[in-house]
Every structure is written in structure tokens, then in C-alpha cells.
Amino acid sequence: MHFRQLSLIALAAGIAFPAIAQDAPVVSEEERVSDDIIVSARRRDESLMEVPIAVSVFSGDTLAAQGAPDITALQRQAPNLTLQVARGSNSTLIAFIRGVGQQDPLWGFEPGVGLYVDDVYIARPQGAVLDIFEVERVEILRGPQGTLYGRNTIGGAVKYVTKKLGDEFRGSVRGAYGSYNQIDLSGTVAVPLGQNFAVGGAFLWSQRDGYGENLTTGVDQYDKDVVAGRLSAEFDNGDIFIRVAGDRTEDRSNPRHGTRLQGNLGLPAFEPTKSVYDTRAGIGDDNYVWTQGVSLTGEFALSDAFTLKSITAYRDGRTDTLIDFDNTPGPVLDIPAYYADNQFTQEVQLLYEGERLQGVVGAYYLDGHAEGAFDTVVGGANLTTYTGGQVDTKSIAFFGDLSFDVTDKLRISAGLRWTQDKKEATVLREDYLGIRSPYFGNPNAIFFRTRTDYTNDATFDKLTPRISISYQPNEDLNLYASYGQGFKSGGFDMRGDAIFTPNTVNGYKPETIDSWEVGMKGAFLDRSLFLNLAGFYSNYKDQQVTVQAPSGATVVSVVDNAGKAVIYGFEAELRAVPTDNLQFVAAFGYINADYKEFLTYIAGGNEPVDVSDQRSFQNTPEFVINANLTWSIDVGGGRLGFTPAVALRSAQQMFEFASPLDQGATVLVDASLNWTSDNDRVTVGLHSRNLTDERYRVGGYNFPGALLGNSIIGYYGPPRTFAITGEYRF
Template structure:
């Protein structure tokens, strides 16, 4: 079985290997300080597993970014949403309501609606284990070696629901040496981060590891009704693992993780008044709320995985990945942001999944590749009340979706000559889904499901169970020309699809066809690119241009529908055209200075958007009135790192600025919610001792204290309290950190 050399492992840990990725903020912050740190880094390679096997980043014909965990920590990143500021054409944001639910978009493709039963468009993987639900997917930065961000459809190797790309969270291998570390941070709003990690070898073949992280922070604002913190953080996370290596050809890893988020719910803030009534007036601070529904929120996720690798020969490796995950969410959203139950949503979600993947990897002189099979068995369920207090009515929505998914895939690269390589892959996927939806009106504030036993039952709006099967072939093809080892020119084609399903808010009274569910969406993506190292490996450039043909996009539309509250339906909207480019550069003129520039451009345009309007029964094309959500046309980041020898170590200073152009929150323009372009300025100062044991750092984020919306809801109208509410990114924060390694 292939093993990474110590030098390559060192490069991966330090993030100093510059395979052209401007996403890694600072070289010297991560590495033990040596006189030739930069020179050694530029001679190595970043090793990634984007094609399910270990390869040099330059050799992979995919537009992707790699960010080390150490560099994220050194920059003061709170969680993986910080990748949005460092990676072109990417949106990673904390969703509305909960502190732990992820909204992800890449190149215009993603998932706005985190309700159970809906599939993500950008898939999240933890150590090659697919995380099917966005709840609990806002991962904190601990015990992580690197994060790989793959752009464009990854349907061949990663399957359905990677139609926009994939984010791979790769934790550290334990190894056979004793290691321990502790990191403590204190910052603005009484932020306290405590992270401890330890690896204990038991003989030459078995190692045990554990990592525990506790995060506390006061709120950026206050609930002016209850006095509770708003936008606070209270998260406890832990991972334990065991690695068994009885021979050079056998590796087994057992890993478990648990995260408990007890942060208060995010109710948002009102953006518009509702007449002259002062209780509906916007607050002075965008981080304050007047929500009266309460402050109880709890999100728990757990996982267990077993990974085994057996070297069958010098060229063949068998790999198995068995995993189980589950999660539960109890949350509250106060849409009207007042003490009154004008528009309140108490909600609960739960999910579980079992996955099994088998792979056979081949690595020959001129042929490399992988063949595999995959199985998923999952259940997602939930319930919520839509309380319209001014009408004294509640609509209960409850349901569940069972999914079985089967897939077989293969992806192989052929070295036609020393310079020309062709890679081809194909995946067959079959999904079997059964969905159940129940909606009922009640008179009273809340339904019996959420504690009001006196609520008077009314019209049953939906009560159905239906099943549908979906299947698809998703091919991939690429051609690479490498005139030398430091330059790769490539062209590729890939197809992706996101599975169809059932609208968990489906209202049979308003939209009788909802019982039939909605169809899959598909994308055909074409890409040309270059990855190269120039000027004696002092300049690294990644450049990719792409064109995508997007069909049958799944769009969730929610509109007021009194007296039933809110109506929802899912449209397969029609056709979209997406094209753009990504540029990532890094310059390393000396060991004391480096700079990076990242630019992303996405032009996303609907060519057809079919929907029902005004109660009509014939779909109407409104493509000239719709735009892609969460897709800024321009994203950019620039940073530099200056470093010098100071007090027996290295002092590194890294300022950075990131920019995102105008963004629409939903397909239909909403001026009160849509976000104008904005820039964020960050800076980090880190001192690392010469032996790498100690680090002292200060990180400042959003230095200009910009106010920018990352989400919102739009329910206008007097009876719904004119509930147009926004959710905001963090204000200016400063955090000091001390880290020690034993």
C-alpha cells in the first residue's frame, strides 16, 4: 500500500507546499521554522485524494482548492464557512435559524432550503463519508489536516448530489508516535475556545487518538424580549479513533465523532416595520431581535466509521468504508421578531444514514484508477408548526423520506505517452425514495404536536405517501497534456445529477400535483484549465474556465397563502446557462515574503423558468424575472505574508481582503433582503517557536466592522406581520491564541 514520505507528510501538515493554491493563507505560520522552509516546500507536492487515490495536485484535471487546517486556525477561522473568503465561486454560510446548519453553493449550484428530504447540491464528506443532511454540517476547525474543495459536478466518483461540487474534510492520521497538543483562545464577545488532542501508540501496530473542543461565545446581539444572547455559540465536539496496522499492507481505522450545539436559535432581525405599531419596528442593531417564541435550541450529530485498506499486491489495494451517522434538531424561528406569535415556527428534525462503499484501486506504470460500489440507506423526518397569530391559526407540517441508493462506478487514467493522459469514468446510480407528507390546519396557537392539546383540528391539507425511483448514468472524461512535471493543461467534461423527491411542505389543496414529487436536476459541465509552477517554483498559477448547461433545476418557492399560512412548492424550473473562470495565484519570491490573489467569475442566467403564478394551471416562463440565488458574479481574495526570524522563532504577519459582488437571496429579487457587494478585511500575526512547539497568535476578522446579510426570509403582508427578516455575518472580532505541542 502506498505510503506518503515523511517530507510530503510534513508539507501537508504545514500547508507550505504551494501547489499553486492561493487559498492557503500563510506558509510560515504552520511550519516548524527552518532556514530553508520555503525552499523545501516548493520542491514538494500537495497530495490530494480528489480522484479517490493519492495524487499530486498538479496532476489532477479538476478545478479545486486545498486549505490546511493549520492555516485556517492561524487565520482565526471559526468554522468551515471561512472557506468562502478564500475559495473562488464558493458560498458557504450558516443557515437561518440554527447555528449549525450549512448553506452551500458552488458555481451557482447548491441548496438554499435545509428542510428534511431535500438534497444538497454541494456534498460534504468527512474522511470519505458522505454527510447527507445540512444540519450539523457547519464543522469547526479541529483535528483536521486539510479541506479539499472540488468545483463542478463530481457525479462519477462522488455520486448524486455533488452536482455543484464537493467539500472534503480530511482529519489527521494518527501515526505511531506519541503526540499531544492544546490550544486555547480568548477573544471578542467573551469568546473562549479550548481544544485538546492526544495520540497514544500501544505498541508498533495500534494507536489511539482523541480530540475534544469546547467553544463558547456571548452573542453579537441580544434578544430584547427575553434578555438572552443572540448569535451566541455553545458547542462541544469530540472525535476518538483507533488505527491498527498489523502489517505494511493492512490498515484499519475506527473513528467516532459527536457534536452538541446548544447555542440559542438565530431569529434574525426585522428589516421592515408593519405599519406604525412599535413592536414591529426594526431594532437599532442588526444583531438584536425582539423574538418572543423562546430561546431553546439543540442540535446533536453523531457518527461512527470503519475504514479498511488491504494491499493485495504492489498495484492493487482494496478499500472498505462503513459508516453510520444520525442527528437531531430542536429549534425555534420567530419570523415576525416580536413578542407576539404573529408568524412563529417551532420545529424538529431528525435523520439517520448507513453507508457502505467498497473500492478496488489499481496503480500501474501507465494505468491508474478505481472501481467501486456504494450503498446508502437513510431516513430524514421532521415536523413544524406555522403559527399565524393574528388569525389564531396554526398549520402543522410533518413527514419523512426514506432513501435507498445503489451505485457502481469506475474511473481510470491512461498515460498515452509521457506527456498525454486521458481519464474516463462512469457511474450508475439508482435511488429509491418513499415520502410521506401530512399537513393540517388547527385553530389555536400551536398544534398538539408542539404542546397545545386544546387546539381545534381543522382541514387536513395533505396526507399521502408515495414512492418514486430515479436512476442515472453520469460520465466524466478528461484529456491532459503535461510538457513537464510542473505544468498541466487539461480539458474535461462531466455530468452531474441531483436526485428527485417529494416536497415535505407539499400542500395538496393548493397544488394537487405535489403528490407526484419532483424530478431530478442535471448538469453538463465543460472545463479547460491549467495548473503550473513557474520561475523556478516561485510563481504558482491555477486557471480554469467552465461552461455548464443546467436543466430541471429544483427551486423551492414559499409564498403567503392565507388562511393556511405559507404555501410551498418545488419547481423543476427549466434551463440555465452558467459560465465563468477561476484564477488562483501564489508568489514566493523569498522565504520572508509570499503573496496570493484569487479571482472567481460566474455568469449564471436562466434560459427558461417555468412556474405557476396567480393560481393558474399552466406553467409560465418567467426566466426574464428570475436570477440565480447565492451566486455573486465576482469573488476575490488577496493576501500577503511577511515573516522574519524573531526571538528564536518566526514572526509572520498576514493581512487579507476578500470581496463578493451583489447577491440575490432568492430567485425573485427582494430589494430589502438582497445584499450589495462588500469587502471583508482580516489580519493575523503569529509567532512560532523554532522547534514548532509553541505558537502565539492574534487574529482580527472583519476589521472594518462591515454589516452584510447571509440569509433572510420574505413574508410580506400585514397578517404575517410584514415579516421580512435578515441574518448577518459576524461583526469585527479579535482573538488571541496560545498553542503548545508535546
């Protein structure tokens, strides 16, 4: 480890304890002595203290008070978590938990971290960078999930929980103005219509000028132009709860083209841009993403002990975008593309809450379709490779999870899940002479070769268990140990090149993880100190890794089943409330992820080679330290709170192989000042993020070589920004 990393870790450790789920930054006496944070991590409402798994919880009010722009802000809050905006995008999500995730947002690939909105699984990462509005809380579950959740997720889950409408009229309007002409306007309303019935809605308009400029076309880079809305209707009489909800998000931000890191190798002389947010991309600036969905949720109390729950949902979306890999005015390496998807899901649960036995059994069904196409334009060779295809997924699962109180202090829990995924895929890759193929606007392109053309299907099934034991000697301490197995089905590489690797037509295998965890959750010092500790060890087998590399006058893709890896680490979360005016929250994460075997076909052909000594986990820093301190006082008929925060991440790789894009250790400093009236109706805030104006990469593409223009480009996190916010609740 470099001296700078050690120094930064020592500095942060000197001011930070480990952290727990966060309450609002303005501390009341009731909050100071209470930690009854209610979560639904195990598909039933229960105290966070009782849940025998590693869970972090963040209220919507806390995130708003800290000026969080969207759920990627959680990366600066929770341990061993990576949530980032994908390269070249404004609203596509990249998620990793404890080293497990999926960077490639191409259609056909499933994420390693599951995203849920009100228990509805979001299968595609496009449009998944959710803004913070009308959210009650966000739960982050670390480790494999499956015996409780509709869709098996191998790395963990992020649950976005919106507020119920309730039986009282309420609403809010919120606005923000900040750096780069940032303007955010949002509003919510809940209207009771007769007894037990209410309707409501939420709306968001968010726009911002770019952090940089496209020096070729003159338009903004890293801008934002997003509109989102939700409508819902609810019936709730205590025994029956029914919610009908719909949402839509549109993102018309310009595509992010990145910034070149190296020279052009034979092209006109390389002139670095003055800002890492500037580009010289010449492909154009058209980009449009929309995603929408409807859902029907019903909960029926069959008796005092049994509840029946049904979740029915349909979602679809489309992305039309442009990616300029070379970042030059000419079509050296350009990618016009579109993605589209739809999904129908149905989940049924039967929940039991007895005196000593609690649990859930359920069934889950998913019918999903994902498709897309793109051109790989290599201008220096006057060659275009078209890639297009689709994958249909039908998944069924049955699951159950039961907890039994052996004594008042000892509880055991066990779960089992059976999953079957059937996938049918079609992949077509064709070479054309000319700039772009007929599919993307060039009818004069000359076809001369088919690289891939197949339709194939495969069925994957797996039985995965979970077991845990917890000992709670008193209401303020819980000790637990657990084992769980995660599973992600195999599939077909939508970019697969049958000339380069003929066996791509056979697809890739499922991946599995066996994860052990021991932990403690406790409240100490008259409940003014809350501490969570967790240690974990995982065996990761047949990990699906996407590698893209130059091959002649095109770019080829290989999905490797990487073999074997061992992941182990430690996490600590803490919340200290020593006085009514002071709150300290911190999180520490350590992870060691090591490949024991990494089999790859990147050299082509049918025989893989082991390159484990040359590979490391991507998006997985060894150390993460997050800390914030809130000091608050009574001022002017309200409560004033000041919250400085620091987030440290040690060095990390962008890909499994080392590259010029790898990011060194980063320290991000934020600060917020909030005033809330005594009646909680008015809130005014001043927020700064990245106060030290750190430049740090969050993604990139690595295509070296003269023919591909030495296309090594990076994408960067936001610079220093300031914003003033105001909210009125009625």
C-alpha cells in the same frame, strides 16, 4: 454593475494576482520551491499539479493560523464558493459552488454540494458547520462529482480530511480568548499501543456571548455553545490500514431570530433595533442540535498494483429549534420545529496503480431516513398549520474511473457512474384553530381541515459520464480539458400543499448539469510562482428550486423544476513566494448564471408559468476576489508572520426573485499575527476578522403582507472580532 462594485474590484485587482492551494503562512526555503501538495480528490493520493479538475486545498495549519472559526471561512479563500451558516441556525450549513447548491435545509432535500468527512458522506446540513480542529486539510472540488465519490454530487464536494494517528506519541492543547467573551479550548492526543496500533482523540469546547440581545426575553443573540469530540483507533502495518472512528457534536446555542427590515403593517408601531444583531422575538430561546456517527475504514494492499478499500458508516442527529419569522413579542408568524435523520452507508473500492494505467472501480449503498415537523402559527388569524412527514432513501451506485498515460506527457481519463435512488415519502399538513397544534403543545387546538395527506414513492436512475484529457509537457505545467455530467435525483416536497398545488403529491423531477472545463496548472520562475486557471461552461436542466410564499392565512411551499439555465465563468488561483520571507496568495472568480427557462407553480394550480426574465441565481455573486499576503521574519527563537487578507464579493440575491434582503457588494478585511517556535511546539497568535466592522446579510425570510406581519427579516455575518490564541504541541 454599480460604480462601487467596479471600484472595489479594481482596487482588489490592483493588489492581487490570481491563487493556488495554500501552505502554512510561515515560508521555508523548501516550501518556496516546492508545490508537492498531495490530495485525494481522485480517490488516490497524487500531486495537486496532476489532477485535471479544479481543486482548492487548505491545510488545517493554514486555517488555524488565519483564525478561521469553522469551514465557512473557506468562502473567503476559494473562488466561486459560498459556505455560510444557515438562517436561524448556528451549525446548519448552506453551500453553493459555481451557482449550484441548496439553501433549504428541510428534511428530504439533498444538498447540491456534497460534504465528506474522511470519505464519509454527510447527507444532512444540520450540524455540518465543522470547526477547525485536528484537520489535516480541506479539499474543495468544483463541478459535478460522481465517478469517483460514493454519493453523486451535482455542484461539487467539500472534503474534510482529519490527521492519521501515526506511530509516535503526540498531542496538542490549544486555547483562544476573544471578543464577546469568546473561549475556545481544544486538545488532541495520539497514543501508540504496541507495534502498528494507536488510539487517539480530539475534543473541542467553544463558547461565546452573543453579538446582540433578544430585547423581549433578555438572552443573547448570535451566541455560541458547542462541544465536539472524536475518538479513533488505527492499525497500520503498511499493507493493511484499519480505522475505527466515532464523533459527536452538540450545539446548545440560542436560536437566531433575525432582525426586522420593514414595518409591521397594522401591528404596533415598528421601532428598529439599534443593532442588526438584536431581535424582539417572543417565541422563546430553546435550541438543541446534536449529530454523531461511527465509521470503519479499511485499506488492504492485495498486491503492488491493487488495493481494496471499504468505508462503512452510520450517522444520526436531531434538531429542536424555534424560528420567529415576525421578530415581535407576539405569535404573529412563529415556527416551532424539529428535524431528525439517520443514515447507513457502505462503499467498496478497488484501486489499481499500474505503470501507465491507474483507476478505481467501486460500489456505493446508502440507506437514509429523514423526518421532521413544524407548526406555522399565524396569530392574527388564530390559525396554525401543522406540517410533518418523513422520507426514506435507498440508493445504490456503481462507478469507475480510469486514467491512461498515452505517452509520458499525454493522459486521458474516463469515468462512468450508474445511480439508482428510491424514495418513499409521507407528507401531512393540517389546519387548526388556535395558537400551535396538539403536536407542539396545544391539546385544545381545534382541527378543521386537512391540506395534504399522502404517501408516495418514486425511483430515479441515471447513467452519468466523465472524460478528461491532460497534457503535461514538463513536471511544472499541466494543461487539461474535461466534460462531466452531474445528477441529483427527484423527490417530494415535505411542505407541499395539495390545496394550493394538487400535483405536489407526484413529487418533483431530477436535475442534471452538463459541465465543460478547460484549465492550466503551472509552476513558474524557479517554482516561486504557482498558477491555476480554469474556465467552465454548464447547461443546468430542471433545477430544483424551493419557493415559499404567503397564501391566505398560511405559508405554502412549491418546489419548481426551473427549466433551463446556462452558467459560465472563469477562475484563477495563485501563490507567489518571491523570497523566504514573503508569500502572496490570491483567488479570482467570475460567474455568469442566467435562466433561459424558469417554470413555476407559485401562482397555484397545475399549470406552470415561465418567469425566467424575473429570476436570478441566489448566493452567486458575479465576482469574488480573495487575497492575502504573509510577511515573516525570525524573532526570539521562532518565526513571526503577519498576514493581512481581503475578501470581496459583488452584489448577490438571497433568493431567485429580487427582495429587500438582497445584499450589495461587500469587502471583508482580516489580519493575523503569528509566532511559532523553531521546534514548532509553541504557537501564539493574534487575529482580527472583519476589521472594518462591515454589516452584511447572509440569509433571511421574506413574507410580506399584513396578515403575516410583513415578516421580512435578515440574518447577518459576524461583526469585527479580535482573538488571541495559543497552542502547545507535545
